[in-house]
Amino acid sequence: MSTSTALLTDHYELTMLAAALRDGTADRPCVFEVFARRLPEGRRYGVVAGTGRVLDAIESFRFGEAELELLRRTAVVDDATLEWLAAYEFTGDVDGYPEGELYFPGSPILSVRAPFGVGVVLETLVLSILNHDSAIASAAARMVGAANGRRMIEMGSRRTHEEAATASARAAYLAGFTATSNLEAARRFGIPTTGTCAHAFTLLHDDEESAFRGQVEALGVGTTLLVDTYDITKGIDTAIAVAGPGLGGVRIDSGDLGVLARQARDQLDSLGAKDTRIVVSGDLDEYSIAALRAEPVDAYGVGTSLVTGSGAPTAGMVYKLVDVDGRPVAKRSSHKESRGGRKSALRRHKDTGTALEEIVFPVDDRPEAAEHDRELPVPLVRGGRRVEGLDTLAQSRERLRAALVSVPWEGLKLSRGEPAIPTTFR
Amino acid sequence: MSTSTALLTDHYELTMLAAALRDGTADRPCVFEVFARRLPEGRRYGVVAGTGRVLDAIESFRFGEAELELLRRTAVVDDATLEWLAAYEFTGDVDGYPEGELYFPGSPILSVRAPFGVGVVLETLVLSILNHDSAIASAAARMVGAANGRRMIEMGSRRTHEEAATASARAAYLAGFTATSNLEAARRFGIPTTGTCAHAFTLLHDDEESAFRGQVEALGVGTTLLVDTYDITKGIDTAIAVAGPGLGGVRIDSGDLGVLARQARDQLDSLGAKDTRIVVSGDLDEYSIAALRAEPVDAYGVGTSLVTGSGAPTAGMVYKLVDVDGRPVAKRSSHKESRGGRKSALRRHKDTGTALEEIVFPVDDRPEAAEHDRELPVPLVRGGRRVEGLDTLAQSRERLRAALVSVPWEGLKLSRGEPAIPTTFR
Missing domain, CATH: 3.20.140.10 (nicotinate phosphoribosyltransferase)
Known part of the structure; x- marks a missing residue:
């Protein structure tokens, strides 16, 4: 090339x-x-x-x-x-x-x-x-506004051309996103990256507990566990059982995110995991981010709508x-x-x-x-x-x-x- | 890199x-x-x-x-x-x-x-x-179908990420487009490219006639002249006066393309330029291409809607x-x-x-x-x-x-x- x-x-x-x-x-x-x-x-x-x-x-x-x-x-x-x-x-x-x-x-x-x-x-x-x-950047700025100060993670690389993905990570960061999933954006533009594990990691293991144990051993208790592969309530119980109440975060990637975030918050609090953050993702755009403003969400992961300019x-x-x-x-x-x-x-x-x-x-x-x-x-x-x-x-x-x-x-x-x-x- | x-x-x-x-x-x-x-x-x-x-x-x-x-x-x-x-x-x-x-x-x-x-x-x-x-490719295939055998030129590079542009040219060609404006697509994938002059070339000159003369001298009478910088009827008269009735084509990039194509065809025919092709462009998508099916259009230039997947x-x-x-x-x-x-x-x-x-x-x-x-x-x-x-x-x-x-x-x-x-x- x-x-x-x-x-x-x-x-x-x-x-x-x-x-x-x-x-x-x-x-x-x-x-x-x-x-x-x-x-x-x-x-x-x-x-x-x-x-x-x-x-x-x-x-x-x-x-x-x-x-x-x-x-x-x-x-x-x-x-x-x-x-x-x-x-x-x-x-x-x-x-x-x-x-x-x-x-x-x-x-x-x-x-x-x-x-x-x-x-x-x-x-x-x-x-x-x-x-x-x-x-x-224009779409991203609206999303950042909707998030009202909460953390925003750009994770749309897979939904756009591989080079456009890197440029999108840059534009999102410029507009106030906190971090990106895209590693090339870190190399080229110095943007902070983040990421833990996908559903595939849980499915790879014999059960959710082994998967969570493997992740916590490799990435530490500060990691974010993805709890919606099977049953979310059980997933959260298992997450805290494995990582303890110092777990960094849980991520929910499907379902009614508002309802699930509230349930997750209550459950985490009752397990003593009061500082465990809740990250939500799954077809979010500026409107759904705004709609979650009253819910106990700590961070949003945004993909498709960001890299496609949310309609523009x-x-x-x-x-x-x-x-x-x-x-x-x-x-x-x-x-x-x-x-x-x-x-x-x-x-x-x-x-x-x-x-x-x-x-x-x-x-x-x-x-x-x-x-x-x-x-x-x-x-x-x-x-x-x-x-x-x-x-x-x-x-x-x-x-x-x-x-x-x-x-x-x-x-x-x-x-x-x-x-x-x-x-x-x- | x-x-x-x-x-x-x-x-x-x-x-x-x-x-x-x-x-x-x-x-x-x-x-x-x-x-x-x-x-x-x-x-x-x-x-x-x-x-x-x-x-x-x-x-x-x-x-x-x-x-x-x-x-x-x-x-x-x-x-x-x-x-x-x-x-x-x-x-x-x-x-x-x-x-x-x-x-x-x-x-x-x-x-x-x-x-x-x-x-x-x-x-x-x-x-x-x-x-x-x-x-x-999925959007392009619909456009090619709508064009019903007429030539399709991909010209959307400027509306998408510079590397996505090259990949878009490839996908459009795969789906049946005739050619692209994107030169890197020619180098990387062997796709035929095409292009003549933009409005800027006409504006650069003291008048439309000098611009057309310059273009025909450089690119030959087989070229396509862009006739809508000032007045389309005058533009077509000037085009044929400069290039003769053997002119390859005229391009219309704005206005009601159906009406203008019919007028242009009549005018060209009356000037003896019966084989001069009519190329239209300007915010075309599969629907507007289909709507022009009954009009005397020889080729479509498609940009934004192609490289943005026409809504998807x-x-x-x-x-x-x-x-x-x-x-x-x-x-x-x-x-x-x-x-x-x-x-x-x-x-x-x-x-x-x-x-x-x-x-x-x-x-x-x-x-x-x-x-x-x-x-x-x-x-x-x-x-x-x-x-x-x-x-x-x-x-x-x-x-x-x-x-x-x-x-x-x-x-x-x-x-x-x-x-x-x-x-x-x-």
């Missing part, structure tokens, strides 16, 4: 480049803008995620022999273009919303300034990353050419109109810190400053080089936490509705 | 292994079965896809220094387990439905026979691949331990019951070749043979080695085409309903 990202690209990016090289337009200075025309239906806000992965992917966007050989063999582009690609290196500037920032319809999430040829070839890759990671598996962002040679450009044949010109944005707040509106403006026509304005895009790349001192994943996580505090309370509701704040285009 | 797949794995697969190594159960001979409890809501059939990628991933499932270092540093497992993992190599047998085969609820899609420790660690990775690829982004398959030491095992605490024991399956057909039922049976209790039975699982891996002569992607594509012919006509309807044939468990 090549470590180049250059072929994670649509064919037409390169044929456009070939045509532009030939007719002399490839060097025209351009601005490309990433934005979402709308949020997924009923969502109140979006969470920017993936920017860090985008910057890595741009650095690896190089055409080595393996990439050029494919293009040569399939005759995607002519020789002059192959030569140009062999020397490719991103040399432009990038500004964008930092990871963990909120976005709304029309927010200029990323802005790429480069000659046409240099900028156009990044379109597919930039969108793949931002559309995936932002979709997952892609963020719907686009990468549009908005400026050529300093002249605003825009498609204008249909409802899918875009606003031309290079833009920036700020978020205006009340004195209390509550967000009022997202103001998107042409870079050369900045609105008069108000006291609680916050400029949204930050410089990310200058002359092809990543700006130093960009946020860590931990800082992005904190940024989102703070940004959500500023959202008007209606905007944090799980029910469908309008964006939490309006976008004003100047 | 490491080329090992070993950390694309859930933490608990390895803690289970550690516990099983410690209590002496890791060597028990086991059978793990992959199946889907149900199809996505309203779907009539599923398409098996990803098996070839699974076999590749199993071969790359090795713990090298990079993988071991992470596990050591994070203390996921003890030293004895690290040593065991360092020597890991899959040594078991795998049988499964070949790619392109249909599946129904309970179909034993993949069966892994290996000692517990050897088989359990593959769970997450196997499911990630099959759940993703089968979800995409994951296939919901599970990997369950069904047999330990020759003894059937199954969880039995809830509605999520499984059927224990190693199983096989055959599909029974009428004399006409129409499928009647999926019969799932214990391997040692085969039903009496009927004339038109077809055995479904095939050997894939023996003693850790891939069986020789497995289907190519082209053969899998043909297998699906043939399998769909055998589906009762009600089962090919796009509307929601029951599985096309019932599953009978013996």
Whole structure:
């Protein structure tokens, strides 16, 4: 496997480049803008995620022999273009919303300034990353809100593409999840992982007691025992008999989780296991997490709904050419109109810190400053080089936490509705 | 980036292994079965896809220094387990439905026979691949059916994770799509790619005519011109003025595609461009493709709905331990019951070749043979080695085409309903 990202690209990016090289337009200075025309239906806000992965992917966007050989063999582009690609290196500037920032319809999430040829070839890759990671982070943030401070474990790797799984773990952590089951996410991004045993481990043994004994011997009494392979009440009795009242936790993965959590709490308390935590999992989403708020649940394990964006598996962002040679450009044949010109944005707040509106403006026509304005895009790349001192994943996580505090309370509701704040285009 | 797949794995697969190594159960001979409890809501059939990628991933499932270092540093497992993992190599047998085969609820899609420790660690990775690829192929097959023989172009890379994009292109091609926009899919899987120019190319130029001229000079008159950047009628006039009536195609990416396709056809015909093809794209799914059946459309470009599984982004398959030491095992605490024991399956057909039922049976209790039975699982891996002569992607594509012919006509309807044939468990 090549470590180049250059072929994670649509064919037409390169044929456009070939045509532009030939007719002399490839060097025209351009601005490309990433934005979402709308949020997924009923969502109140979006969470920017993936920017860090985008910057890595741009650095690896190089055409080595393996990439050029494919293009040569399939005759995607002519020789002059192959030569140009062999020397490719991103040399432009990038500004964008930092990871963990909120976005709304029309927010200029990323802005790429480069000659046409240099900028156009990044379109597919930039969108793949931002559309995936932002979709997952946006769903995850709603779940974290619903969990109201309880621990959240991301365990959806098996329900999505194996590489998307690792990126999903990152996006979930960014959005406030506590840990992931995905080991590659630990290696690549330093995210804490967790996990104990599945039903298979219990079934492997001659009886539940042997299985629990084996697990406790290997993982210690602080482990979490999965108690619903056979009968939950018996399972909890056996768990405490084996591990003692210092058992770390029990997990329930099926059935009516609210009822079972209450029964389990009572039973654990009566067995003296007052500090044994209850972890629930099994087709949870933000709504079922919220519905369990009054139950004695200590942690949620979330899989399918997280990695599929809970009904919105892609963020719907686009990468549009908005400026050529300093002249605003825009498609204008249909409802899918875009606003031309290079833009920036700020978020205006009340004195209390509550967000009022997202103001998107042409870079050369900045609105008069108000006291609680916050400029949204930050410089990310200058002359092809990543700006130093960009946020860590931990800082992005904190940024989102703070940004959500500023959202008007209606905007944090799980029910469908309008964006939490309006976008004003100047 | 490491080329090992070993950390694309859930933490608990390895803690289970550690516990099983410690209590002496890791060597028990086991059978793990992959199946889907149900199809996505309203779907009539599923398409098996990803098996070839699974076999590749199993071969790359090795713990090298990079993988071991992470596990050591994070203390996921003890030293004895690290040593065991360092020597890991899959040594078991795998049988499964070949790619392109249909599946129904309970179909034993993949069966892994290996000692517990050897088989359990593959769970997450196997499911990630099959759940993703089968979800995409299942949606793609419905779209191909709706297109009724017209060309289908997969162009959804930008709407999904960058690696999922490549796998999606593969799954779509398996399901009958003609080509993809994704260049990495060409390199990795030999899938034909296609693409010309986007709106950005037109906007880059001083006017549409210069853009079309640049494209035709670079890509030839056989190219497809995107005519909806400004005014479609003017765009088509300009396209034919620049390229002549031998223009390969025009693409319309927005608006009421049925109305616009008819107008475009009339206009092209009146300009003498009777063989110029019409390609439509823009938020198409199986329903809108079907709705365009009476319109003069030559090819469909499909993006978002394809790569998100058209409402069913994951296939919901599970990997369950069904047999330990020759003894059937199954969880039995809830509605999520499984059927224990190693199983096989055959599909029974009428004399006409129409499928009647999926019969799932214990391997040692085969039903009496009927004339038109077809055995479904095939050997894939023996003693850790891939069986020789497995289907190519082209053969899998043909297998699906043939399998769909055998589906009762009600089962090919796009509307929601029951599985096309019932599953009978013996």
